[in-house]
Amino acid sequence: MTSPHPQLVSVKLEKLRPTQITVGKQEVALKRKEWEKLNKRARTAALERHWFPAISGPEGNHYIVDHHHFGLALMEEDVKSVSLLVLKDLSFVEPARFWTVMDHHQWVHPYDADGVRCKFDMIPKRLEQLRDDPYRSLAGELRRAGGYAKDVTPFSEFLWADFFRSRISRTLLKDNFAKAMIKAMKLGASQDARYLPGWTGLIVG
Structure with a gap:
């Protein structure tokens, strides 16, 4: 039975399941x-006050729906x-339907480093298996x-990453991140980006 209230549980970090395929490895390093x-x-204090939002899934697995970068950094x-804040108990849902329910609630992001939507079975089963998406960084x-x-x-950050994916070359991003940032700042303030979450239309710096 699903609990109407979020619950706090302690779980081994290595057992957490991701709900996305990629992270920005540069952000993990930071x-x-x-x-x-x-x-x-x-x-110790940081771990006590930080809760990973998660969903209880089939076979006793916990799926984090945010803070993948911090989770991977802690693992490394x-x-x-770590402590989890269990938002929903879906442990009773049939495994074949679990990801469909997760998708319906926008608790999963099954997109690869090229921004292409993949099948749910492409989502890694461990945090250390997350792949690098430099545009997310x-x-x-x-x-x-x-x-x-x-x-x-x-x-939301992945929506911004996808916006830059077709406007800033991967070569520039790899060879001169600072220059890519200057270009991203201008593009992010443009009218083309006004549909993106958190858009301000301002160039900072």
């Missing part, structure tokens, strides 16, 4: 650097357990720089 600056007490830093860095506002739209 989160690792931030973690490394914390002392032991600060790390050898953190063993670009979108994350642009938000931190104030190029657009944080928004509650599910997977």
